[in-house]
Amino acid sequence: MRPEWSSLPVRHVLPELLAALEAPGTAVLTAPPGTGKTTVVPLALAGLSDSSLTPRRVIVAEPRRIAVRAAARRMAWLLGERVGERVGFTIRGERQVSARTRVEVVTTGVLLRRLQREPELDGVDAVLIDECHERHLDADTALAFLIDVRATLRPDLRLLATSATADAGRWAHLLGGAPVVHAEGTVHDVEIVWAPPPRPLPPPHGLRVDPAFLSHVADVVRDALNHHDGDVLCFLPGVAELGKVAGMLSGVEVLQVHGQAPAAVQDAALNPGAGRRVILATSVAESSLTIPGVRVVVDSGLAREPRMDHARGLGSLVTVRASKASAAQRAGRAGREWRGTAYRCWSAAEHERLPEYPQPEIALADLTGFALDAACWGDPDAGGLALLDPPPGGAMLAARDTLTALGALGPEGRVNDRGRRMAAVGVHPRLARALIDGAERVGADRAAEVVALLGEQLPRSASDDLVAVLRSVRRGGDNLSTRWRQETRRLAAALNSHQDIPAGPHTGRKPGGPRELGQDDAVAGLVVALAYPERVARRRADGGEFIMASGTGAMVGVGAGAGLGGAEWVAVAVADRAVGSAAARVRQGVVIDEDVARVAAAALLAEEDEIGWRKGEVVARRVRRLGAIELSAVALADADVRQAVRDGLAQEGVELLRWTPEARAFRDRLAFCHRVIGEPWPPVDDAALVAEADRWLEPELSRVRRRGDLAKIDVLVALRRLVPWSARIEDVAPERVEVPSGSKVRIDYSGERPVLAVKLQELFGWDDAPRIAGVPLTVHLLSPAGRPAAVTSDLASFWREAYHAVRAELRGRYPRHPWPEDPATATATRRANPRR
Incomplete structure (x- = not known):
């Protein structure tokens, strides 16, 4: 190994760590970023750092692809080799390993797929789950599966969880009381500079960050460049913000580092630059990567978290305040190599109100993929998995309902062959369904093209028309186009390796060949609708916004293409709903027709008789719907509408009837009898009259067909039916x-x-x-x-x-009327005295 490894602080705890793994077989390692836990520890586990150590095969699981490549390159460099020899890596769509490989770095998603295929992990001696403190769902799930494997299949498998934070107790308990090994880093002092905006600014809303705040962040970066040496690392919440701040900086080399950045940019960031640099990064640079030359950190204090609206089936990312733990991780980047400075774009008082740790992804995200993994593992409700935090019950219920609709689960909620093969594709179950069922109609290659695009997180500047985006990536030579082509090839290969995948429910295998649909619009529309059947949308009858099959309103933006703006039907690929908004904003969609909607969302087709009270009228019709979308309706001539009328009376009150003075007076008499005598006289308040409508409004109730029919009812005659048979109202009142x-x-x-x-x-x-x-x-x-x-x-x-x-x-005012001295003995009269 190169001598550089001996300067890394983690080397001091290697004997303790290796001894811990030899005894119980599990351990937790906590070490600050930059100590070598991601690079030196795997090499030591594999016996590559010292010839006296036992040779082993080790898998290292990282939460991000950028971290996988970086870790593999760094370890190969320490060995003086190229990646793919004794150190290799595997990410979705790319693998560099050989027969000599002893350390394989993978994403946690790749590890999950491998565990599902071969849970014994034959030939693997140890698995290291890195950066477990970040609480990614795949990492939590993979560790739970590995704990299960150790308990049932491979008690000899060594498990090591590593964290950049000192909060290791819960992990140790999860691993069965595993020993905790602490590695002290060479921590240089980092000066914290509070740099809030000069005036209060609106907080982030959804994905929107106030441009004035981004301008302030750019100002802080410039100030850091003017007052300090070394490179500046600036943390921002997302790719869009990286681009905006980069556009405000000039006169210095600017690199934008994020999960989908080109490999050349990632390599440039991970190597020293020729001059001063500003590295703008998302949270990928918090702990997984060491960026040399950084002496100053500028932290926007913002992060992105997933949110899932389970009722509407809409998932999105939202901008939130970063936690104290994240802020500490970010600031620590400035002290990796020497004393540094961290500018925080908020105040010390605001810092005290921040949450201690970020929320685990399992508490926030769409759990459909997790539920399918758990079902394939043999634990459909995930109740037996060793998880730090259990999945929310409502989210799991929604996920299992989705899987059932996709045909991945059988009648008893157990995974079937189709579900297992969907899981093997390595994409979200919705996209796997669209790939499998779409290929039957449009061919594997064309279905894979659309699914690969749906799997990408497109920039906010992308067209609302997904077909336009598809044609653009076909022509393009940028990083997005490169990733899309690679994923398209991978998906097509995965599909072709499972030609016996059964067709999904309600779709069937369409006769007449798979390429009946040939145009981009038709292909993309079908595949998107198959992925998101509850998001097929039809324009409302008033010509305004759309209504999705889920019942959620949808609207296209002002800048939408003419196709989406003038369409009758749309398949919505990406949408988000702002807090407080009733309708979702369509980010990407495809124009479709009713036939495609019926095919893709066939499970949502239903016909029912609708009898009720709506907008002040009796409604009696037979309706055919696609979820919440009304396709057709015909009137029912002989429907029993009595309950509808009762509902109308309950909603709007008995004032719907025509109350003559005589009817009101009779009701008052009945009310008096009930108040004074009680039984058998019935109550006649509004609630009682509604409740007893069948008793006093029949047979008129059966003849009502519209609101106007209620006004024709003789209420006085109807009320007389309430007089008890044993009494006459004239005798009582x-x-x-x-x-x-x-x-x-x-x-x-x-x-x-x-x-x-x-x-x-x-x-x-x-x-x-x-x-x-x-x-x-x-x-x-x-x-x-x-x-x-x-x-x-x-x-x-x-x-x-x-x-x-x-x-x-x-008497003076009415002289013609009698005013006797003794009225008790006078004769009563209704006449006046005659005129004299």
Whole structure:
């Protein structure tokens, strides 16, 4: 080995680490970035750093492809060899190994696929899971599978989990009480400089970062260049932000490092530069890579995390504040080689409010791929897997529902042959379904082209029309086009190696050859719709936005191509929904027609009778739907709509009926009887009338077909059906009462007590008003003009005590009406005295 390895701090703990792995067979290594844990430790495990060590074959699992290449190159360099000899690597679509390879660096995704194919890992002596503190879902899953393998198949398999943080207790417990080995790094002092924007700025929203904040970050980078030596490493949340800040910097070499950066850029960043450089990087540079020459770190304090809207089937990335642990990792980059400086683009007070650690991906992401891995492993609900954090129940339920719809799970939730072969393709299960079923109609190569593009994270500047993007990558020679071609070839090969894959549910094998669809639009539309059947969308009847089969609204952007903007049907490949927005924004889509939508989303086709109350009307029709999209509807002439009418009454109240004064008065009488007597008199409040609609509105209820029919119902006749068979309402609560004048006056039952309103002269000689069901009438005594003169429930007392005051006030105003001295003995009359 080259002598450089001896300067790496991890060498001091190698004897302790190797001894720990010899005894229980598991260990946890914590070491700061730059100590050699990713490069020296695997070589020592394999026996390549010392000829006295036992030769072994080691697999090193890294969370990112860029880290895989970098680690393999560094280890090969330490051995004085080329990659592919004793140190090799495997990533999706690329492999450099040989018969001599003793250390193979792989992505955690590749390791998962290998474990599913050969869980015994024959010939492998040790597996190192690197950077486990980052909590990537694939890494968590791979470690859980490896723990299971050790417990059941390979007790001799050595497992080592490494972390750049000191929080190792949980990992040690997960590995069965594994010993923890700490390696101290050569840590140089790093000065923290708080550099918040000069004025408050809006926080990130979704993927949007305020341009003024990015301008501030660029200003901080320039300030760092002016006041410090060495290269500047600047952390930003995503590729778009890297490009924007790069455009603001001039006069210095700028490198943009991210997971999909070209190999030449990655190599340039990982080697010393000829002059000063600014390396703009996403979180890939937090811990997996050592970038030489860096003395200054500028940290935007932002990161990207996945979010999944399980109800709508929409996943996206969002911009969040980085955790304290991430900030510490980033700042530490400035102290790898000498004393450094870290500028943090936020305040010390804000720092105290940051979360301690980032959330694990298992708590945030779409779990469909994880659920398929668990099902293939034989643990469909993942309840038996050794995971630091269990998967959320709702997310797992949504994932298993998706897998069932894709045909990957059988009736009892167990994985079937189709599901296993979908998992073997090495892409998200949705894309595997689109590849397998799409190839039956358009051919393997053309289906692979579209699926490879769907697997890419396209730049935000990409066209909304996925077909335009497809044609662009075909012509292009950039890094995206190169990756796309490689993945297309890999997918086609994977598909051709499984020609016996059964067709998915509701699609079948289409007769007449696989290339019935030949145009790019038709091919891309079918494949996208097969991948995301719940996202096929139809324009609403009013010509506005679209409605997806999932029920979520969708809208195309102002800059969308004419095809998407004027389409009737669209298959949505990528969409995101802003917080608080009811509709999703289509990022990439393809124009399709109804036939393609029906084929791809056949499982969502349904026909049902829709009978209900909608927008104030009775609806009775037979509807054919594709999920939430209405395809056709015909009226039902003989439907039973009684429940719909009841629902309408419950929603809008019994005021939907036409209440005549007579009907309201009768209802008041019934209410009085129920209030005073109770059973058998029924309640007649709104809720009770709705609940008993069948009892009092039949047979009229059965004849209702529209809102107007309700107004034709004779409510008075209907209410009479509520009178108990054992009683007559006239006997209990008469409509009228005869007064001494001979008039029959209507009683008002609308208040708490019944009211008799009658002219005072008609009650002469009446010293006691009758009681109604034992309740005294409240008498409103009226003037000859019908205006209230007095109120009493005791006429005898009124005649003795109050009458004379009323008489004195009114007799001059109404001289033609009788005002006797003794009303108790006078004759009641409803007439005035004749004129003289």
